[in-house]
Amino acid sequence: MSADVSMRDALYEAPGPRTQRRVRVGTALSLALLAAFAAFVVRQFSVNGQLDPKYWSFFARWTTWRFLLQGFMGTIHVAFMAGVLAIMGGLLLMLGRISPNRPLSAICHVITDLFRSLPSLLLIYFFFLVVPTYGIRMPAFWMITLPIGLAASGVLAEVFRAGVNAVPTGQVEAAMSLGMTHGRITRRIVLPQALRIVIPSLVSQLVVVVKDTTVAYVVSYPDLMQNARVLISNYDALVSMYFVVAILYIIVNYATNQLSIHLAHRGGTQVLSRVDEKPV
Amino acid sequence: MPVGTTEPIIRMHHVDKHYGQLHVLRDINLDVHRGEVVVLIGPSGSGKSTLCRTINRLETIDSGEILFEGRPLPEEGRELAALRAEIGMVFQSFNLFAHRTILDNVTMGPIEVLRRNRREAEAEAMELLARVGVEAQAKKVPAQLSGGQQQRAAIARSLAMHPKVMLFDEPTSALDPEMINEVLEVMVELAQEGMTMVVVTHEMSFARRVADRVVFMSDGQIVEQGTPSEFFDHPRSARARDFLDSIKGH
Amino acid sequence: MGVAEVFTTFGDVYLRSLLSTWLMTAVCFAGGLALGILATVLRVSPIKPLRVAADVYVQLFRNIPTVSLLVIFVYALPYLGATLPYRACLLCCVILVVSSFASENFMSGINAIGVGQIEAARSVGLSFVQVIRLIVIPQSLRTTVLPMTNLLIATLLTTAMGSQVPLTPPELTGMVNYVNSRSVAGISAFVVSALCYAGTSVALGFLGNRLDERVRIIR
DSSP: OGGGSOHHHHTSOSOOHHHHHHHHHHHHHHHHHHHHHHHHHHHHHHHTTTTOHHHHGGGGSHHHHHHHHHHHHHHHHHHHHHHHHHHHHHHHHHHHHHSSOHHHHHHHHHHHHHHHTSOHHHHHHIIIIIGGGGTOOOOHHHHHHHHHHHHHHHHHHHHHHHHHHHSOHHHHHHHHHTTOOHHHHIIIIIHHHHHHHHHHHHHHHHHHHHHHHGGGGGGTOOOHHHHHHHHHHHHTOHHHHHHHHHHHHHHHHHHHHHHHHHHHHHHTOOOOOGGGSOOO | OOOOOSSOSEEEEEEEEEETTEEEEEEEEEEEOTTOEEEEEOSTTSSHHHHHHHTTTSSOOSEEEEEETTEEOOOSHHHHHHHHHHEEEEOTTOOOOTTSOHHHHHHHHHHHTSOOOHHHHHHHHHHHHHHHTOGGGTTSOGGGSOHHHHHHHHHHHHHTTOOSEEEEESTTTTSOHHHHHHHHHHHHHHHHTTOEEEEEOSOHHHHHHHOSEEEEEETTEEEEEEOHHHHHHSOOSHHHHHHHHHHHTO | OOHHHHHHHHHHHHHHHHHHHHHHHHHHHHHHHHHHHHHHHHHTSSOHHHHHHHHHHHHHHHHSOHHHHHHIIIIIGGGGTOOOOHHHHHHHHHHHHHHHHHHHHHHHHHHTTOHHHHHHHHHHTOOHHHHIIIIIHHHHHHHTHHHHHHHHHHHHHHGGGGGGSOOSSOOHHHHHHHHHHHSOOTTHHHHHHHHHHHHHHHHHHHHHHHHHHHHOOOO
């Protein structure tokens, strides 16, 4: 009944005959328009010679995909480590922020907001351009992983805090009435539940991390994008390669998002993204 | 209670409706006359809410015919909106506009649909709010009111359109027990003033007190209908007897 | 070189850089909102192909990394007969990405209204256009203030992609490169840029919160 109808469908009610006619005309027109757009795109590829087999045939070779896969493993490697860093950092920042120690809480608050309000590229430049001027040499892997992890830790601190806030206050009050200390309540009662609540959000945050890794070429770390650039200079096939890589990223991120939605659905929770929180 | 002898204001004729496999309305034939209070009762899932919602075409029907004042329901556009302006509807979950004050909720229809000027509309809205007993809440937004107050405001919103018929779709089902009566009282008053009403409810005391006719539905069909005393004291069908037995326990 | 020296040497470039970053953020956000509204209208329309196309559009641009989109605009499009200036490439990319997130925000704003209020509005006799104008648009705008504020801040951060193409003046992230390639500024250039970003974000967040408090719908 009405409760099952999504808002998307509810805006327009069951069409009468006049509306049905209009919808049919609109459908035909829009199909024509979409087909024309698709034809235009194909035409632009074609007249500019970009459909030439020489730009696409190397995708039939295993070596191409092996090299891209190596790059993708690099992406995964960075994303995974950055994710681990971000979870640890985010957890510490959040715990600091909710601790009864006022100065510690304030400091963690400031750090969280700072990381949240800086572009990850700026942090990457910090590790790439600034840190070396002080004579500190870092491997490319850490020059990309650390800044991405730090940027994400600010966001995750807020995600964790939202998770903690989602734990019913009654439970904390009950634990307090049993005489448990703040630290003990946090460890035993609040955290385990908060972590379960935020799992889908952590997964969706992976998408942001993966997107951030795409600038790894700045520090010459061989990720998917960087390896694609190598292939481009080898095969002189820029257009096809950049489109294929874009599609690969889209597929991976789409799948990750779907996974997070699925987890949220199954656990009866919501995906808390940076967009849902209070701004800095 | 004066029951019109002329043509019925609402006439449903061989109405059928399916939700996929489910046959929710089966060959419904029902007339409602001016000034009449018809109460629809029956077990949940019997189709009574759906029936009520077909009258202002919030639900479409698959076959059959629904006439309002002798004319078939318009299917879309301005004509449909104009029809709905003449039929008041009160929902189970109040459905007040969350971003507007109670007063704005009541004046929106008169101002936007009937093109009344704001001053007049507001003056009348305040009278209506006073009549249902929530005039003190006029400047608040819906979420600041209790369920009972919200539902009374929703009734005022419908009345502001001077409807020819009022539909009530389980108006007290979402209310806490102590608030049910304040809403029922408003409805009883309306009925006594001669408003034509179609009421879907589980409140049997209300049905007994104000219904001109009780219509019992089960499995999408009208199983039997009659005056409250006929129906409650001498139900003819086995299904009605079972239903009445099942609610007596409460 | 200390922060003070960076200011005396590069002060006016920094000022222009900050203003340019703000301007790009404003343009991208406005463009993203406009496109996002269009996408949302198509997504809720009863015309199936438009719905599907707009859904695909949103999924594409919310999942593509901005760099990946930027290299397509800067390097691939010229091969396909469309050469845009660097700044235009950057603006287009950010607008496309922002619009997809804006549409997602609008969709959740619309979903928050609930079917019941739409039915109630119809029952009062409001026409389709009136329901949209009086109920759907005001409610979805008012419930999306906070998400949109966050999106505005995210737009600011996304303009950092401008550091990947030559821009005059460079935007705030590109400034770190700009300053470091002209002098040994060490951490100072980074600190100045970081303060500009953080200051802007805090100010935007403050305004967003204020606005939200005023228009928030209590449900």
